[in-house]
Amino acid sequence: MSTEPDTSEVYLNGEFIPLGEACVPVMDRGFLFGDGVYELIPVYGGRPFRLSQHMERLDNSLGSVRMENPLQLDAWERIFARLTGSIPDIDQLLYLQVTRGVDRTRNHLFPQGGEPTVFVMAWTAEPRDPDISGKGIAAVVLEDNRWHRCDIKATALLGNVLLRQAAQDAGAAEAILVRDGLVTEGSSTNPFVVQDGEILTPPASNRLLRGITRDLVLELARGVDMPCAERHITRDELETADELWISSSSREVQPVTLLDGKPVGEGVPGALWRRIDDLFQDYKAHL
CATH class of the missing domain: 3.30.470.10 (Aminotransferase class 4, branched-chain amino acid transferase, N-terminal domain)
Structure with a gap:
């Protein structure tokens, strides 16, 4: 932010x-x-x-x-x-x-x-919000109705603007987007799902913008042998995730603890997110 x-x-x-x-x-x-x-x-x-x-x-x-x-x-x-x-x-x-x-x-x-x-x-930049570290944020699932070249960081962002506003109108901080039953990205973020201890994020394609922070999260996880993979994620996997995160240049890595009004996992920021956040903050401190 x-x-x-x-x-x-x-x-x-x-x-x-x-x-x-x-x-x-x-x-x-x-x-x-x-x-x-x-x-x-x-x-x-x-x-x-x-x-x-x-x-x-x-x-x-x-x-x-x-x-x-x-x-x-x-x-x-x-x-x-x-x-x-x-x-x-x-x-x-x-x-x-x-x-x-x-x-x-x-x-x-x-x-x-x-x-x-x-x-x-x-x-x-705004300072880190301690409430997010303690409570996480809310997100909603919306249909991805944008164009098919989301890999271009284009200034024509009306589709993203409308989706982010729809999330705001629903009382959420972000929209997680789904196209053809598969997760693509957020309205302005990349999502990560944790299932059975493995960190998952959708693979790079024309359907999403390959975030710089997204790539760093994968790099940090692999550097400490945390299981992770870039693969397709279904809506069911999204809705049954043990943990859910979003990442972006301005928001860093934030835990989503409420999805469509329902708790994600135990409804609090998870242990793997805390580990990744520690690694991310340490990386920043040693630039």
């Missing part, structure tokens, strides 16, 4: 300017079509978290929508350092967005010779 952006400046198309002065033309394809991609990167102790993995995913998303990365890695790093450098001891979140840029007319076809729009901002 995060607070409102509180930075005094942002980066937009080669300039650092005050947030309140940052504007893009109405003919920008990001505004008209959601024709762009983005990344959200946690910053701990002034250091972007898993930066190489985030930038690799950015390249993958750009390639999938037939765009090139407009900046070299060292240029991105200089931007990140300036935007986060004023408060290096406070956890932050970096948001970067690249759209296909401005066109002369509203045309579905790609513009010829256009320049991409590049936008970056940073803000202070």
